[in-house]
Amino acid sequence: MMSAPNALTDLQASPLLFVMGATGNMGGEIARQLLTAGARVRVGVRSPERVAESGAFAGADLARFDASDASTLEALDGVQRMFLLWPPGTNVTEDVLPIIAAARKRGVQQIVFLSILGAERVRIVPHRRVEQALEASGLDWVFLRASYFMQNLSGVHRDDLRVRREIFLPAGQGRTSFVDVRDVAAVGAKALMEGHRNCAYNLTGGAALTYGEAADIFSVTLGKRVHYVNPSPIRFVRVARQHGVTLSFALFMLAEYTVAKLGLAAEVSTTVAELLGRPPISLRQFAEDFREVWL
Ligand SMILES: NC(=O)c1ccc[n+]([C@@H]2O[C@H](COP(=O)([O-])OP(=O)(O)OC[C@H]3O[C@@H](n4cnc5c(N)ncnc54)[C@H](OP(=O)(O)O)[C@@H]3O)[C@@H](O)[C@H]2O)c1
Incomplete structure (x- = not known):
């Protein structure tokens, strides 16, 4: 006779998935999608009290996790699979590589890492150093090599659109294969839940657009x-500084948009559609979904 399914045993048998950076774009979306799918999730954040107060991530275990504080890496105890990112501004050697070592020591089996499109070609980017460490770690790894997030336009560049009705970026006429964070997160959540092993996924939207074309979509x-304004590099950095952006982040953005200007951000891959069984979210759909943000 077959025994009745036991929900508690099933839950305990499912792997414990750890998500860092959950107060940010990608970690937050991955954690939400995993929780919606019924996965066992531990969310590692620098301020668990603040997250608990906000009521976000109901159903998840909340743990203190700070890449700059080795004592918090014990949050990885009992974890089987984890989502890792390089928090902008942190140091790879001091902050990220110790997480990989701690994960290995604590028996984590798989790490899904948020990387960038083209990391394998631009070896000086921090993401490639993390990838190389993962390749050598003996752990199962997945690289989410994501193109430029659409959500940059609702995040760091929101006020350009909302207040000044412009996209103010030094990307020339270069094309960018904008990808929605929700699509990258869906691939990340799938890789975590299904335990994908040693795959590098190039994750882009379905089309590569110029910023002029993007501005037209937002106009409609x-x-x-x-309007799309294509400022000189100096003007871009000066205006970013006037808006309170740190010099290092302004220069980081300048490098990013120069890559686009040179036509190196235009790769369109079919991976999102292949893995998710549906086309990637378009920039038009993104603009409609978040319309209120710019009004
Ligand atoms: N933007 C793009 O177009 C794009 C495209 C491809 C790849 N990427 C990569 O995506 C990553 C950023 O992802 P995101 O946009 O989701 O980030 P985000 O929204 O800027 O959030 C960063 C997250 O990292 C956390 N964090 C910061 N310092 C930390 C530390 N010392 N220890 C632990 N957590 C820390 C922050 O937590 P707190 O709330 O505590 O600060 C926050 O949750 C970067 O590696 C970037 O290069 C970005």
Whole structure:
């Protein structure tokens, strides 16, 4: 006779998945998608009290986790698979590589790492150093090599669109294969739940657009003319500084948009559609979904 399914045993048998950076774009989306799918999730954040107060991530185990504080790496105890990112501004050697070593020591089997499109070609980027460490770690690894996030336009560049009705970026006429964070997160959540092993996924949207074309999409969606301004590098950095952006981040963005200007951000891959069984979210859909953010 077959025994009745035991929900508690099934839950305990499912792997414990750890997500860092959950107060940010990608970690937050991955944690939410995993919880919606019924996975066992531990969320590692620098301020668990603040997250608990906000009520976010109900159903997840909350743990203190700070890449700059080795004592918090014990949050990985009992974890089988984890989502890792390089928090911008942190040091790979001091902050990220110790996480990989601690994960290995504590028996984590798989790490899904948020990387960038083209990391294998641009070896000086921090992401490639993390990838190389993972390849050598003996752990199962997955690289989410993501293109430029659409959510940059609702995040760091939101006020350019909302207040000044412009996209103010030094990307020339270069094309970018904008990808929605929700798609990258869906691939990440799938890789975690299914335990993918040793795969590098190039994750892009379905089309590569110029920022002028992106501005046209926002003009239609918002019902207000949005202009693409293509400032000189010096003007871009000066204006970013006036808006309170740190010099190092302004220069990081300048490098990123120069890559786009040179036509190196235009790769369109079919991986999102292949893995998710549906086309990637388009920039038009993204603009409609988050319309209120710019109004
Ligand atoms: N933007 C893009 O177009 C793009 C494209 C491809 C790849 N990427 C890569 O994506 C990564 C950023 O992802 P995101 O946009 O999700 O980040 P994000 O929104 O900027 O959030 C960063 C997260 O990292 C956490 N964090 C910061 N310092 C930390 C530390 N010392 N220890 C532990 N956590 C720390 C932050 O937590 P707190 O709330 O505590 O600060 C926050 O949750 C970067 O590696 C970037 O290069 C970005």
